[in-house]
Amino acid sequence: MIKKLLTFSLGLLFLSSFSQQKSKPFSFKIDGSIRNFTGKKIYVHHKWEEKDYSDSANIVNGKFSFNLKSIDPNMYWFTTTNNINAQPNLIFFADASNVKASLIGDSIYNSKVEAGQTQKDYLEYRTVINNFVAQQQKLQTDYNAATQSNDYNALNAIRAEYGSLNTQFISGLKNFVKMHPKSAVSGFIIYNDMNNPNIPYEDVLEALSYVDKSIEETKFIKLANKRVESVKGTMVGYPATNFSQNTPDGKPLKLSDFKGKYVLVDFWASWCGPCRQENPNVVAAFSKYKDKGFTILGVSFDSNKDKWVEAIQKDNLTWSHVSDLKGWGNEVGKMYSITSIPQNILVGKDGKIIAKNLRGAALEEKLAEIIK
Incomplete structure (x- = not known):
C-alpha cells in the first residue's frame, strides 16, 4: 500500500480555547521570572472564539506578572515578541489556580511553567507525545541508514514498526482521554491531535465516548463532534456522501x-x-x-x-x-x-x-x- 505515514508533532499549530457549560468566570495571576534575556517585555497570548488576544508585561529586575481572567481552563503561550505566531513559544494551560513561570529568554521552549491540575495534565500529555516523537525519530534515522545501504529487509521491518507505532500512538491518545475524562487537555487532544486523516473516525468516536458530560459543551468537544458529523458519510453504517x-x-x-x-x-x-x-x-x-x-x-x-x-x-x-x-x-x-x-x-x-x-x-x- 502506498501511504503517508502519521507523524507526531511537538509544535501545536492550532491554539484555541473553549467555553464550558455552567462555567463561572475566574481570575488568576501569573508570577514569572526570566533570565538570559535583554528585552523589556514578555508576552502571553490566547485565542477565544477564534479571535486572537495578547497581553504584555514589563520585566523589572528579571521579574514580571500578569493578572488575567477566563471563563474556562484555557491554553496560553509565552513569546518574547509581540508576534502571536512567533516561534519558538512556550505553551501552557491555566485554570483557576495561579501560575508560576520560570522562563529562559534564549531557550523559551525549554522553560518551565507550574500551575493547576490542567497544566499538570498537559505536562503528562507532553510526556506521552515526547516518547512517541523519540521513537519516530529513531525509526527515521534507521530508515535513512537502511536506504543508503540498500537493506531492503531492514526497510520492510522499519515500515512495519512505523505501522505499529502509529497504532500505539492512537491508542495512547485514547487512553489519555479515558484517564482524564474531565480535563480540558482531553478536549484539545480530540479536536487537535485526532484531527488527522490517518486516524480513523471510529477512534475519534471512541475517544469522545470517554469524555465526561461536564465538558460536552466545551468548544473543543463541540468542534470535534461537528467534524464527526461532517464525515459520517465516509463511515461504515452511514449513507455514503455523494460525489x-x-x-x-x-x-x-x-x-x-x-x-x-x-x-x-x-x-x-x-x-x-x-x-x-x-x-x-x-x-x-x-x-x-x-x-x-x-x-x-x-x-x-x-x-x-x-x-x-x-x-x-x-x-x-x-x-x-x-x-x-x-x-x-x-x-x-x-x-x-x-x-x-x-x-x-x-x-x-x-x-x-x-x-x-x-x-x-x-x-x-x-x-x-x-x-x-
Whole structure:
C-alpha cells in the first residue's frame, strides 16, 4: 500500500480555547521570572472564539506578572515578541489556580511553567507525545541508514514498526482521554491531535465516548463532534456522501447514479504499483458479480489522463471510472480522507457504506455474503 505515514508533532499549530457549560468566570495571576534575556517585555497570548488576544508585561529586575481572567481552563503561550505566531513559544494551560513561570529568554521552549491540575495534565500529555516523537525519530534515522545501504529487509521491518507505532500512538491518545475524562487537555487532544486523516473516525468516536458530560459543551468537544458529523458519510453504517467527477470522456458521473446496486468505490492510480497488483482480484470479483447487481466505480488519483486511460485498458478494468486529474489532491479522495491507495468502500443498495478496504479474497467473500 502506498501511504503517508502519521507523524507526531511537538509544535501545536492550532491554539484555541473553549467555553464550558455552567462555567463561572475566574481570575488568576501569573508570577514569572526570566533570565538570559535583554528585552523589556514578555508576552502571553490566547485565542477565544477564534479571535486572537495578547497581553504584555514589563520585566523589572528579571521579574514580571500578569493578572488575567477566563471563563474556562484555557491554553496560553509565552513569546518574547509581540508576534502571536512567533516561534519558538512556550505553551501552557491555566485554570483557576495561579501560575508560576520560570522562563529562559534564549531557550523559551525549554522553560518551565507550574500551575493547576490542567497544566499538570498537559505536562503528562507532553510526556506521552515526547516518547512517541523519540521513537519516530529513531525509526527515521534507521530508515535513512537502511536506504543508503540498500537493506531492503531492514526497510520492510522499519515500515512495519512505523505501522505499529502509529497504532500505539492512537491508542495512547485514547487512553489519555479515558484517564482524564474531565480535563480540558482531553478536549484539545480530540479536536487537535485526532484531527488527522490517518486516524480513523471510529477512534475519534471512541475517544469522545470517554469524555465526561461536564465538558460536552466545551468548544473543543463541540468542534470535534461537528467534524464527526461532517464525515459520517465516509463511515461504515452511514449513507455514503455523494460525489460527482468526470469520466475519461469528460462526462460527469455521480455515485448516486448507481442507486439500487452494490457499488465498490475503488481508489487507485495508474502509477500505484500495489493498486495494479490488486486489480486482477477486483476484475475477478467484477466478472463474477456484475450480473447480480454489483458494479464498480473507479476513482483515480492520476494527474495524467493518457496514463490513466492506458492503465484502464491494459488491466481490463471494464467498469465506470472518474477522476479530476489532481493526483493526491483528488477532491473525492479528500472528501473520504484517503491518504493511501489502494483503498475501497463498498456501498449497499440503500446507499449506506457496508465495508471498507476489501482486498484480495476478502472482497469476494463479502460479496458472497451479501449477494444471494
